[in-house]
Amino acid sequence: MLADVDATVLENRRLSEHYSVLVLDAPPIAAVTQPGQFVMLKPAQGSDPLLRRPFSVFEILRGPAGEPAAISILNKRAGVGTALLYDVEPGTTIRCLGPLGKPFEAVRPPAEAWMVAGGVGLAPFVTLATRLEELGTPATLFYGARTASELYYVELFEALGVRTVLSTEDGTRGVRGRVTAPLRDTLSATPDTTDIRLYACGPTPMMRAVARLAADHRRPCDVSLEQVMGCGLGGCYSCVVLTTLPGGTPHFVRSCIEGPVFDARHLVWEALEG
Amino acid sequence: MLADVDATVLENRRLSEHYSVLVLDAPPIAAVTQPGQFVMLKPAQGSDPLLRRPFSVFEILRGPAGEPAAISILNKRAGVGTALLYDVEPGTTIRCLGPLGKPFEAVRPPAEAWMVAGGVGLAPFVTLATRLEELGTPATLFYGARTASELYYVELFEALGVRTVLSTEDGTRGVRGRVTAPLRDTLSATPDTTDIRLYACGPTPMMRAVARLAADHRRPCDVSLEQVMGCGLGGCYSCVVLTTLPGGTPHFVRSCIEGPVFDARHLVWEALEG
Amino acid sequence: MDLSVSIGSLRLANPLIAASGCFGYGVEYAGAVDLAALGAVAVKGLFLAAREGHPPPRIVETPSGMLNAIGLQGIGVHRFVAERLPELRRHGAVVIVNICGTTIDEYVELARILSDAEGVAALELNISCPNIKEGGITFGCSLTGTHAVVSAVRKVTRLPVIPKLTPNVTDVASFARAAEEAGADAVSLVNTFLAMAIDVETRRPRLSNIVGGLSGPAIRPIAVRMVYECRQAVRLPIIGMGGIANTTDVLEFLIAGATAVQIGTANFVDPLLWSGVLEGLRAYMERHRIGAIGELTGSLDTSRREHAWISS
Amino acid sequence: MDLSVSIGSLRLANPLIAASGCFGYGVEYAGAVDLAALGAVAVKGLFLAAREGHPPPRIVETPSGMLNAIGLQGIGVHRFVAERLPELRRHGAVVIVNICGTTIDEYVELARILSDAEGVAALELNISCPNIKEGGITFGCSLTGTHAVVSAVRKVTRLPVIPKLTPNVTDVASFARAAEEAGADAVSLVNTFLAMAIDVETRRPRLSNIVGGLSGPAIRPIAVRMVYECRQAVRLPIIGMGGIANTTDVLEFLIAGATAVQIGTANFVDPLLWSGVLEGLRAYMERHRIGAIGELTGSLDTSRREHAWISS
Numbered sequence A, B: 001m002l003a004d005v006d007a008t009v010l011e012n013r014r015l016s017e018h019y020s021v022l023v024l025d026a027p028p029i030a031a032v033t034q035p036g037q038f039v040m041l042k043p044a045q046g047s048d049p050l051l052r053r054p055f056s057v058f059e060i061l062r063g064p065a066g067e068p069a070a071i072s073i074l075n076k077r078a079g080v081g082t083a084l085l086y087d088v089e090p091g092t093t094i095r096c097l098g099p100l101g102k103p104f105e106a107v108r109p110p111a112e113a114w115m116v117a118g119g120v121g122l123a124p125f126v127t128l129a130t131r132l133e134e135l136g137t138p139a140t141l142f143y144g145a146r147t148a149s150e151l152y153y154v155e156l157f158e159a160l161g162v163r164t165v166l167s168t169e170d171g172t173r174g175v176r177g178r179v180t181a182p183l184r185d186t187l188s189a190t191p192d193t194t195d196i197r198l199y200a201c202g203p204t205p206m207m208r209a210v211a212r213l214a215a216d217h218r219r220p221c222d223v224s225l226e227q228v229m230g231c232g233l234g235g236c237y238s239c240v241v242l243t244t245l246p247g248g249t250p251h252f253v254r255s256c257i258e259g260p261v262f263d264a265r266h267l268v269w270e271a272l273e274g
Numbered sequence C, D: 001m002d003l004s005v006s007i008g009s010l011r012l013a014n015p016l017i018a019a020s021g022c023f024g025y026g027v028e029y030a031g032a033v034d035l036a037a038l039g040a041v042a043v044k045g046l047f048l049a050a051r052e053g054h055p056p057p058r059i060v061e062t063p064s065g066m067l068n069a070i071g072l073q074g075i076g077v078h079r080f081v082a083e084r085l086p087e088l089r090r091h092g093a094v095v096i097v098n099i100c101g102t103t104i105d106e107y108v109e110l111a112r113i114l115s116d117a118e119g120v121a122a123l124e125l126n127i128s129c130p131n132i133k134e135g136g137i138t139f140g141c142s143l144t145g146t147h148a149v150v151s152a153v154r155k156v157t158r159l160p161v162i163p164k165l166t167p168n169v170t171d172v173a174s175f176a177r178a179a180e181e182a183g184a185d186a187v188s189l190v191n192t193f194l195a196m197a198i199d200v201e202t203r204r205p206r207l208s209n210i211v212g213g214l215s216g217p218a219i220r221p222i223a224v225r226m227v228y229e230c231r232q233a234v235r236l237p238i239i240g241m242g243g244i245a246n247t248t249d250v251l252e253f254l255i256a257g258a259t260a261v262q263i264g265t266a267n268f269v270d271p272l273l274w275s276g277v278l279e280g281l282r283a284y285m286e287r288h289r290i291g292a293i294g295e296l297t298g299s300l301d302t303s304r305r306e307h308a309w310i311s312s
């Protein structure tokens, strides 16, 4: 199942100064990746930087016969490793380990799936939307970014039959403001009888807000967290998040193997940084 | 004079599995480099590998108006840094510090210049041959390699009016055997009245043999050494070679600033590794 | 070609051991790595009781290294014996249990419990974790403390006892000697170097615990030197570690004086490295006509080349 | 914006000092770097007499670091005073002379000679070079030795006296304390970590001297921790170093507790880095509204964030 591939970079599409989509030749990983799973990429040869970086599998790309052939990564420059990946030229090889982590569980119709993405938090939702389409589950994407030019791949989601609700902080596209505003409004306008599951990925404050809205409206909500990860396999205990079961004591669990997807109700949100 | 340039790689011509010629956009260095001088290149971003590597300036390349515009490096894969440079793609930038070191002193006619190069030891001789041509000094290049396909740029030297005497260890081109064999024969066949200066660069055993031949025939001989260099500027004292003046006591001198070119008679050859 | 090595009464099929704290309880890796093909697995440091460890951030990357201050989060020895050990046994792993205490009695109690459990191959005494204030490191930084812990544990177990030494001392060889005198079967070194990193924008430490332990390739040259020093000082087998990432690094430790090695941080970067490293060792032994890997241990040739031409 | 700092009676225009042994005698760099623009130049370690040092190989690269065993090749104090010092003066350099001896008398003699020379701003006592067997490090690894050297030199000079501490000890802060008690004006730390590298093909050490000193970014997190520890222990100004390569690294040392810093290995990689680092400091101070760089020294905020939701 788990593979460590010396993946050739097939393409590195710069979407903007900060975002790029890196296409990696990694058939064994493409073949088995479930929605929301991630890979660990080694951003450079040598030992500086030393550790791999976790990235959601963005797309699973298929070869001529429809076979899973490559994966793509939606990469946002955040520091040294993501900057190196942004600069990488096709032909380079990058070590790619995966797939890792617990996947999203896609709900089945008649339930509806509402995805909430902030910025690069869009990354895990293409694979989820694909699964939802297969299942025939009605899907909505609430997607927010700073500005219109940073709303990527909206058409891809629409092609997968996803209703999209967009927002930008500067109002250049969709609703002006945070993505949580249209989410709140839509939640309020939806009858309790509609069975909805929320899925959220984005900056911690956004996910915290979504989790609160979900709780207020008594909707189940899965969030995909982005903790610093040393290994991605449960070896180092670096990636822990504080969880608690109703009535239980808070407990650190490893988000690489018990997550990155968590039931929002099980997280101690005050303990999450950001 | 000294410049540290973020040089763009204009070209990286792979000559073989082991050799490449790296063209670097470095006008301030190209403008002032003297024959046999070197540059220090940083083979990768980050700190692994940490140190720069010394490389002879191979060619000085000129722009449309004849102005010095770029330099090239004849790079031979020896370890991690040279392998990274071999793999580098055009468009990448590489930090390049130079020019450094004491240059070759080109003799003037009627004296003759005999250059002796082994393998990548060819590197410092294009700049020297160019200077010799300017001075009108008759020049010969004794050039040895393992095999015919590793004899590079012979035509370039011929175009500079240099007589070439080639040798290969496997006999596929020129004399079969070491480059020192034709050198010995030619030295023996040349009358004492001809004023000759030898210039040698290559593996230490080759240079040692050339130095011995030069001493036997009472010919002045300059060698360009390749010591491990931490800084290239006289700061670290890593690059020392043992030198001795006639009657003096042996003394370690820094080959980056007192060399890399040395009078062969001043070196304690037994103390050199290789 | 003989890759096996002996650590006291324990015979390992090969010298490669997964380092404590860098391989979970081993079972996490069972799907990806053949645990039975490793020389041994040193499991995450165990206290008697379960512990939550430090809040995140628990790691920071540094040049060719990383800092960690996990704080020994763990399930405690009882759950380990009940839940993890049987699974490790099923996978055929040779299990070295890394134990931590705040008092000598705790080490003794842990040793007793684990000696009675089925499937424990050896005890590694963690007296060198820089990330917790109580106990452990206090013993590891004092010769009498080291001697006391080792001899107390020695009395209650027949399992090989392997104190793990800290590099944060002036003379690590004297600690190896103290361990030998106290009846240890081997020593392992090095644990991590006490270190820290600061976020200059917030002027706060990057780790919640302020300081942490430095591991990874950055420390390798210091660790090799320490193994070499201990080799001169004791006859005990040495388990060497610190920054090992490939076959060459393993060989460096063996030649410096190690009988076996542990790989920690590199396993994070390259979790499937084990079989390649083993193959590399075989290729090296073939190339150098070495029949048994033990021949490499301490085989460093330090005879000076002649430098008659210069005095100093 | 005030970038100046005080080391005892010595006022430096800025906190950036070229590290001893990494900048030759300074004069080598005069063509490339404006020596007068540096806070100071710490020149290569000087003995009374000239020395040839160790045979090559003298350096080896390691992950994010390098080992050196130069063996303190040098021209001796007399030639330094006669030939190099006047040139340094001409270039307007603030000169810190790093001195090494095998006996206390030698340190004293060096201090006397240099106190009489014109153009010496301070004495850095190298009691921490790991590359020579005699003297130096013996003092640096013993509290009484450190105290003895510092107080002996203190008696014969009015120049600021700055013992340079070795990191190869269990408790570096106690050495800073010993230095303070003996009358030092500042301490500088760290010197290099004793380390080694082995060529596995030949099974020989990569350095002719077998062991050498590790420097460069690899050691930075340990050096920062040591500066932080010393800051808690003494009131003396601390000159911090170890792996500093850019503005952020300088800030890390200042915030940890250093008053000034030295840059060694990074100068090999990037000899023209000085003005950029200085500019970076200015930009940081502007961004954070810091009027005097001294405000940063020891300003690490270690107040724990609230973690009420978990006990351990």
Ligand SMILES: Cc1cc2nc3c(=O)[nH]c(=O)nc-3n(C[C@H](O)[C@H](O)[C@H](O)COP(=O)(O)OP(=O)(O)OC[C@H]3O[C@@H](n4cnc5c(N)ncnc54)[C@H](O)[C@@H]3O)c2cc1C
Residues within 6 Å of the ligand: A038, A049, A053, A054, A055, A056, A057, A073, A074, A075, A076, A077, A078, A079, A080, A081, A082, A083, A120, A123, A124, A225, A226, A227, A228, A229, A260, C061
């Ligand atoms: C499961 C998972 C999926 C992710 N998917 C994506 C994705 O699809 N696209 C994408 O661009 N990013 C994704 N991230 C975040 C990405 O891993 C980090 O941005 C990246 O590791 C930062 O590396 P760097 O070298 O650029 O930054 P560094 O220079 O190492 O650090 C810069 C900043 O990033 C933070 N950071 C460092 N490591 C991590 C980490 N492992 N996770 C989160 N933050 C980190 C640091 O704390 C620091 O604030 C994901 C993270 C996780 C855990």
Ligand SMILES: Cc1cc2nc3c(=O)[nH]c(=O)nc-3n(C[C@H](O)[C@H](O)[C@H](O)COP(=O)(O)OP(=O)(O)OC[C@H]3O[C@@H](n4cnc5c(N)ncnc54)[C@H](O)[C@@H]3O)c2cc1C
Residues within 6 Å of the ligand: B038, B049, B053, B054, B055, B056, B057, B073, B074, B075, B076, B077, B078, B079, B080, B081, B082, B083, B120, B123, B124, B225, B226, B227, B228, B229, B260, D061
């Ligand atoms: C003045 C000078 C001019 C040079 N010109 C050229 C040139 O034009 N083309 C070219 O291909 N090479 C040249 N070299 C040699 C080149 O610098 C080394 O091959 C290179 O530094 C090796 O780096 P690496 O990372 O590939 O090897 P590493 O992985 O660092 O080491 C591999 C081997 O190379 C040796 N080595 C390491 N550093 C040096 C060094 N600085 N000098 C010599 N050997 C070293 C090591 O001892 C080891 O045996 C020159 C060296 C000097 C001193």
Ligand SMILES: Cc1cc2nc3c(=O)[nH]c(=O)nc-3n(C[C@H](O)[C@H](O)[C@H](O)COP(=O)(O)O)c2cc1C
Residues within 6 Å of the ligand: A236, C019, C020, C021, C022, C044, C045, C046, C068, C070, C072, C098, C126, C129, C164, C190, C191, C192, C214, C215, C216, C217, C241, C242, C243, C244, C262, C263, C264, C265, C266
């Ligand atoms: C995240 C992490 C956790 C560790 N936990 C332990 C531990 O529980 N017990 C222990 O003895 N050593 C522990 N160590 C130290 C390692 O076992 C090893 O001694 C050290 O990391 C050096 O080896 P390396 O450079 O190969 O990682 C830990 C190291 C890391 C990086």
Ligand SMILES: Cc1cc2nc3c(=O)[nH]c(=O)nc-3n(C[C@H](O)[C@H](O)[C@H](O)COP(=O)(O)O)c2cc1C
Residues within 6 Å of the ligand: B236, D019, D020, D021, D022, D044, D045, D046, D068, D070, D072, D098, D126, D129, D164, D190, D191, D192, D214, D215, D216, D217, D241, D242, D243, D244, D262, D263, D264, D265, D266
């Ligand atoms: C090649 C080299 C030579 C050195 N020589 C000396 C010396 O003569 N005296 C001294 O006190 N420190 C010497 N050092 C130590 C440095 O001054 C400095 O303390 C150490 O390298 C850590 O800083 P860095 O990581 O910035 O290099 C030397 C270091 C190197 C790399």
Ligand code: FES
Residues within 6 Å of the ligand: A228, A229, A230, A231, A232, A233, A234, A235, A236, A237, A238, A239, A240, A254, A255, A256, A257
């Ligand atoms: S990233 Fe290592 S345990 Fe989760």
Ligand code: FES
Residues within 6 Å of the ligand: B228, B229, B230, B231, B232, B233, B234, B235, B236, B237, B238, B239, B240, B254, B255, B256, B257
């Ligand atoms: S390379 Fe540093 S002194 Fe010559």
